[in-house]
Amino acid sequence: MSASTGWSGSATEILRVDPSVSFADVDTYAKPGFTGSKSDGKAWLGSRATDLRELQEKLYANGRSGDHRSVLLVLQGMDTSGKGGIVKHVLGQVEPQGVDHTSFAAPTEEERAHPFLWRVEKALPRAGQIGVFDRSHYEDVLIVRVHDMVPREVWETRYDEINAFEKRVVESGTTLIKVALALSKDEQRERLARRLRRPDKYWKFDPSDVAERGYWNDYMAAYDAVFERTSTEYAPWHVVPCDRKWYSRVAVTELLVEALHGFDLDWPAADFDVEEQRRLLRES
Amino acid sequence: MSASTGWSGSATEILRVDPSVSFADVDTYAKPGFTGSKSDGKAWLGSRATDLRELQEKLYANGRSGDHRSVLLVLQGMDTSGKGGIVKHVLGQVEPQGVDHTSFAAPTEEERAHPFLWRVEKALPRAGQIGVFDRSHYEDVLIVRVHDMVPREVWETRYDEINAFEKRVVESGTTLIKVALALSKDEQRERLARRLRRPDKYWKFDPSDVAERGYWNDYMAAYDAVFERTSTEYAPWHVVPCDRKWYSRVAVTELLVEALHGFDLDWPAADFDVEEQRRLLRES
Numbered sequence: 001m002s003a004s005t006g007w008s009g010s011a012t013e014i015l016r017v018d019p020s021v022s023f024a025d026v027d028t029y030a031k032p033g034f035t036g037s038k039s040d041g042k043a044w045l046g047s048r049a050t051d052l053r054e055l056q057e058k059l060y061a062n063g064r065s066g067d068h069r070s071v072l073l074v075l076q077g078m079d080t081s082g083k084g085g086i087v088k089h090v091l092g093q094v095e096p097q098g099v100d101h102t103s104f105a106a107p108t109e110e111e112r113a114h115p116f117l118w119r120v121e122k123a124l125p126r127a128g129q130i131g132v133f134d135r136s137h138y139e140d141v142l143i144v145r146v147h148d149m150v151p152r153e154v155w156e157t158r159y160d161e162i163n164a165f166e167k168r169v170v171e172s173g174t175t176l177i178k179v180a181l182a183l184s185k186d187e188q189r190e191r192l193a194r195r196l197r198r199p200d201k202y203w204k205f206d207p208s209d210v211a212e213r214g215y216w217n218d219y220m221a222a223y224d225a226v227f228e229r230t231s232t233e234y235a236p237w238h239v240v241p242c243d244r245k246w247y248s249r250v251a252v253t254e255l256l257v258e259a260l261h262g263f264d265l266d267w268p269a270a271d272f273d274v275e276e277q278r279r280l281l282r283e284s
Numbered sequence: 285m286s287a288s289t290g291w292s293g294s295a296t297e298i299l300r301v302d303p304s305v306s307f308a309d310v311d312t313y314a315k316p317g318f319t320g321s322k323s324d325g326k327a328w329l330g331s332r333a334t335d336l337r338e339l340q341e342k343l344y345a346n347g348r349s350g351d352h353r354s355v356l357l358v359l360q361g362m363d364t365s366g367k368g369g370i371v372k373h374v375l376g377q378v379e380p381q382g383v384d385h386t387s388f389a390a391p392t393e394e395e396r397a398h399p400f401l402w403r404v405e406k407a408l409p410r411a412g413q414i415g416v417f418d419r420s421h422y423e424d425v426l427i428v429r430v431h432d433m434v435p436r437e438v439w440e441t442r443y444d445e446i447n448a449f450e451k452r453v454v455e456s457g458t459t460l461i462k463v464a465l466a467l468s469k470d471e472q473r474e475r476l477a478r479r480l481r482r483p484d485k486y487w488k489f490d491p492s493d494v495a496e497r498g499y500w501n502d503y504m505a506a507y508d509a510v511f512e513r514t515s516t517e518y519a520p521w522h523v524v525p526c527d528r529k530w531y532s533r534v535a536v537t538e539l540l541v542e543a544l545h546g547f548d549l550d551w552p553a554a555d556f557d558v559e560e561q562r563r564l565l566r567e568s
Contacts, residue, residue: 189565203349274480278477
């Protein structure tokens with residue numbers, strides 16, 4: 001890794017969604033902002049893991065000491081875009097007890113009996129935690145919209161509901177990092193084909209994954225609507241190309257590190273008399 | 285690591301609680317069953333991590349394919365016994381999305397308004413998951429008993445309630461691994477003193493930790509009662525010495541690996557026509 005390798009600027013700025021570019025037209029093989037090769041990226045990830053661990057521990061420590069802040073990483077992307085790999089390789093670097101991970105599958109009967117944000121509200125991270133949503137409330141304006149699972153007038157109102165919800169979440173002290181992983185349709189075919197070549201990967205394959213490819217353009221349009229209507233000042237979207245998995249992991253790590261740096265955290269001061277406790281401990 | 289280094293037998297058998305030995309008399313610096321040094325232990329942990337990862341992925345894969353089984357690791361131990369470190373170093377090795385971690389702190393007002401097993405029931409792992417309890421329902425017969433937080437006739441009935449509860453959990457397909465970490469009172473003093481020497485560790489220190497040392501013998505007696513009354517055929521207790529942290533991590537890893545091996549898991553077969561899906565994918 002040469003001295004000049006790394007980020008050419010703030011990943012948060014560089015990756016912010018550009019509303020003039022359709023999701024279908026994103027260069028999914030690009031590595032915006034990162035000047036380096038795959039091996040540089042892996043080395044970077046290793047060294048950033050140390051920063052991420054310390055920042056996470058400080059967030060957790062402050063959370064236990066009355067600081068109400070938290071982080072919520074929202075991961076969206078087409079099938080095989082690598083959401084699980086990001087959870088494993090990025091969040092897997094920090095203390096499991098500081099990470100609150102939720103996968104949003106198709107809603108259960110109980111969940112469907114409630115407003116769509118009900119299950120999301122319940123999964124919000126507590127103070128000091130890094131929450132991770134693998135899929136999220138955005139499915140309620142993505143797959144639901146693409147397949148007309150509810151009438152148009154229902155999903156149409158959801159963008160505003162989401163904005164109001166996220167505003168409240170941010171005001172309560174949670175920094176939202178919304179990431180859309182940009183994958184090409186060809187790369188998705190290759191990744192699905194890999195699952196069909198290996199019997200130990202069959203379980204990851206679902207025939208509906210192939211059927212969904214027929215709706216690719218509808219999904220791209222649904223993502224564009226999401227960006228247009230829900231990329232706000234307080235909770236902007238970031239678009240992360242993911243045809244190169246290593247890059248998407250480096251980029252999400254950087255977004256997390258920058259968000260945590262923004263908290264300007266220090267170790268909480270002792271709320272007890274250190275000398276006195278030392279004496280009591282010696283005598284105990 | 286020499287060829288003869290490793291486990292001299294089944295960790296599950298070797299570590300099973302011996303009702304004739306009081307918890308206060310356990311050799312907390314021992315490393316029962318493991319023939320090797322600290323560096324051997326670390327090497328062992330590294331190589332076992334690969335097994336653990338594959339077994340966990342198989343459990344998860346089968347859970348998605350209709351297998352209802354899961355694992356629940358219950359970690360109990362005095363303050364500083366290293367429960368958090370086990371979560372980090374043992375469970376941190378596997379896919380975060382396959383691990384369901386719950387820390388049981390003092391119950392909230394809502395939790396206190398329900399029977400003591402209410403919050404535990406809600407935290408049980410779903411099919412295919414490895415659940416981890418950092419403290420558990422056993423606090424309701426440990427700290428609660430030591431400090432008379434409820435009348436004796438209330439906590440007295442809880443042992444039987446716990447057994448009935450755990451029997452039902454096991455019958456539903458969850459393998460329970462109950463681990464009591466055995467720490468010496470002197471080693472606890474040393475670990476607390478370390479927190480008082482480092483400002484970045486002050487947040488982990490609570491003056492009540494020192495005060496609790498005054499009840500050490502009462503806790504040991506409460507643990508003995510737990511072993512006597514709740515170490516059952518279907519959910520036995522294991523006692524893991526933890527004055528040497530590396531050993532306790534090796535031991536808990538081994539208990540997990542043995543439990544997962546016991547499931548005799550294979551990769552789920554494809555429930556679709558692989559050739560047909562390959563063709564559809566090529567055409568998509």
